[in-house]
Amino acid sequence: MQNSKTQETLVGLFVACGITALFFMAMQISNLSSFADENVYTIRANFDNSGGLKVKSPITIAGVRVGRVSEITLDKDEFVSVVKMNIDARYKLPADTSASIYTAGLLGEQYISLDPGGSEELLAENDVMDITSSAVILEELIGKFFTENESE
């Protein structure tokens, strides 16, 4: 029969370990520490085909993540994909920035890479980017390959 003091100490240790584990999970395993949602502004871009892009897909400039996709909807008049992006407020983008959808690795997730232009004007809240490059669709690529071959 354990002394109740010993018991209480062990229970305290147990609970402390459990809470530490919860914190560990939150900090070390998930993205809680990295992304703070407060200072962002929204800009939009239209793509003919947004491919496998998802909400929360990363947005990068020169390989550095500057934001995340917040919404993907269909424009009912022109039938293009309207992608809304949350960009960290620290980064101001020129008005002629272009957005392209790339794939990370061969089978990885898709992301948007922004290529800043040289314009003096900056993109403001809710502006639309003009220059966009759609995702690469594997079937189209294969189709192009075959037709090119045939034409030789």
Add this chain to the structure above:
Amino acid sequence: MIDFFQTLGHSVLSSFAKLGRSCFFLLQILAGILTVIPRPRLLTKQLYSVGVLSFLIICISGFFVGMVLGLQGFYILSDFGAEETLGVMVAASLVRELGPVVAALLFAGRAGSALTAEIGLMKATEQLSGMEMMAIDPIKRIIAPRFLAGFISMPLLAALFSSIGVIGGQVVGVGLLGVDDGAYWSQMQSTLDFQEDIINGVIKSIVFGFIVSWIALFEGYDAVPTSEGVSRATTRTVVNSAFAILGLDFILTALMFGDI
């Protein structure tokens, strides 16, 4: 032929009766929890026997499961040239599914069956009856503290399982198989979402803790007060808990991670 239907009908009706009794039992426990709060001594004692004594098996199992995930994951992912995502695979599997589920199954086997046996034996040796005759409500004094202890311990144990599992995966993946340490953690951190993965995993383990404690305590309370009855009740606790955990896991996963 009629006998068959009669037996079937009887077992269905008695199952419903049992379900009704268990719900009533749960309500009594929930009412009794309020009386436990001003008496922390009762709770610490139960937290010790339910949580602290399960600590070792959870940690060891978590570590081994993490290591196996690291090992198997590495071989599967290397076919796609995606070894660097090992961290994601290990962590996601653990936090979303294996942590809550396996920890709950282990908990049901170790702590749940102990609770059932303890309560069943108290019933068989008339300790519960004796308390009633002394005007002490056994549900408030014996059952409610154990329920609260199980409910509190389960999420902590699941978190321990997942965390130690991730470390186990790292030991195998990074230490033995050569995955890059930085990639292991950074891929994991950028992919696993706090709300979607961690919080959902914790919610699952809270639900499991509730259900397993309820089943374990009720089976003990409802047991036939003989040695055979108690042993059958203990078996039922483990089996019914397993069904409940796995069934609820499916439902919760579908609600949380699917698009249903």
Add this chain to the structure above:
Amino acid sequence: MENSVSPDKDIISIQNLTFSRGHRKIFDNISLGIRRGKVTAIMGPSGTGKTTLLKLIGGQLYPEHGQIFVRRQNVHKLKRADLYNLRKRMGMLFQSGALLTDINVYDNVALPLREHTALNESMIRTLVLMKLHAVGLRGARDLMPGELSGGMARRVALARAIALDPTMIMYDEPFTGQDPISLGVLVKLIKELNDTLGLTSIIVSHDVEETLGIADYIYVLSEGKIAGHGTPEQISNSGSEWVQQFLKGNADGPVHFHYPADDYNNDLFQ
């Protein structure tokens, strides 16, 4: 057979009680009274439901018909809080002692005091030691129930039962399975407690010798009815064949030796 129920002198009055378990009638319209301050014994063969009777009195079981009055209160019509109050005034000694096995002797006896009174620990200590001293086990206060012999466990349970100074105690088969010394100790304790504390004691038992030795009044139950009642002398001289068989322990009599079966010859030589 006349009833001995007189509601004024009786602390417990059972009227027209009927109780069944499944198809078996355990009690069939019985009435009896327990006198205040006396030792009343309820005897009968195993399985006649003597423990059930104690549980009915304590309100743990509900009768089909009839009423049980304890101190003029109808037990089964009481609200939960009142029932619990009533139980605090009753002590019950279970056959196995029913001590809580995860706490020691001291804590077991202190349990009702800690739960039902607001006394501080030093007062509780005084009371616990007094009760343990009364049963002769003050030195055993730090032992665990698992370390006690059966007789000692029962004495601790007795100390626990008198912890709140009840006015009546119910003993469920206190003499069963005890060696002669423990038996003598228990008999002495029951009689002394009853007389010195002015308690009412109800003993449920099938041990003829001990019970006849200390009881002031006896009821003998059989097959759901009262087969006989009276003082120990009256019972010993009872004209009922059944009571005589029970008291003397005869193998055959109104309760037959042979379970009902076919003719022996026919059975052997089919």
